[in-house]
Amino acid sequence: MARLSGIGSGCLKEEDLQVLKRIVLELARTHEFPQGSAECGYEIVAPLDGAGHLDLEGWKSQKDKCVVRRFWKNEDDQRGRLVHHKGHQWAIAYDDARLDEEPIFRFDQHVFKEGEYVSITEQDETPLPFKIVSVK
Numbered sequence: 001m002a003r004l005s006g007i008g009s010g011c012l013k014e015e016d017l018q019v020l021k022r023i024v025l026e027l028a029r030t031h032e033f034p035q036g037s038a039e040c041g042y043e044i045v046a047p048l049d050g051a052g053h054l055d056l057e058g059w060k061s062q063k064d065k066c067v068v069r070r071f072w073k074n075e076d077d078q079r080g081r082l083v084h085h086k087g088h089q090w091a092i093a094y095d096d097a098r099l100d101e102e103p104i105f106r107f108d109q110h111v112f113k114e115g116e117y118v119s120i121t122e123q124d125e126t127p128l129p130f131k132i133v134s135v136k
Contacts, residue, residue, distance in 0.1 A: 019047045019058050020065060023112055025120075025130035039073035041130060042092070042120070046082055048135070052111040059084060068092045092120070 027033055027040035045067050047058025059066055059082065066082040070092070080094040083101065090107035105119040105127065112135050121127045 019055070020045050020062065021048050021112070022134070022136050023132060024134040025118060026133050028117055028129035028131045030128060036131065037073065038133075039071070041071055041133075043069040043071070044082060044092075048112055052113050052135070054090065054108055054110075054112070056084065056108075 023042075023044045023046060025042045025044070027037040029036050033040070045065060047055040047062060047066070049055040049058075063081070063083075068080045068082055070078040070080070078094055080092050083091050083093045085091065088108040090104045091101040092104065093101045102123060103121045105121065107118065110116065110118050112132060114132055114135060116132045118130050118132065119127050120130060
């Protein structure tokens with residue numbers, strides 16, 4: 001069995017890794033971090049289709065394996081899961097209540113490849129830009 005370091009406590013099988021990808025996002029330039037920060041970001045395990053888009057059907061069949069780790073300088077890591085709602089809405093959920101979800105703007109339309117950018121709205125309602133630094 002292969003293990004994705006830093007994500008959850010379970011193991012993923014080799015066949016899961018053929019569909020599921022480990023996507024690493026790092027904070028892009030902001031007012032507070034003018035150079036961005038490799039110490040702030042997300043690790044997301046999610047299925048991608050051949051074009052690099054999120055695969056909704058793959059997510060439905062493996063959603064229990066679609067986990068997220070939020071890492072932030074000087075803060076404890078937060079662990080959650082990737083969730084999907086009607087209307088192409090993706091979010092990161094940290095518990096069963098929708099109140100703590102972090103919406104991800106147009107996540108369904110993004111191509112997940114190194115160098116691209118995505119926006120995630122933090123729990124304090126602040127949208128932040130993140131650079132995709134790894135997709136494996």
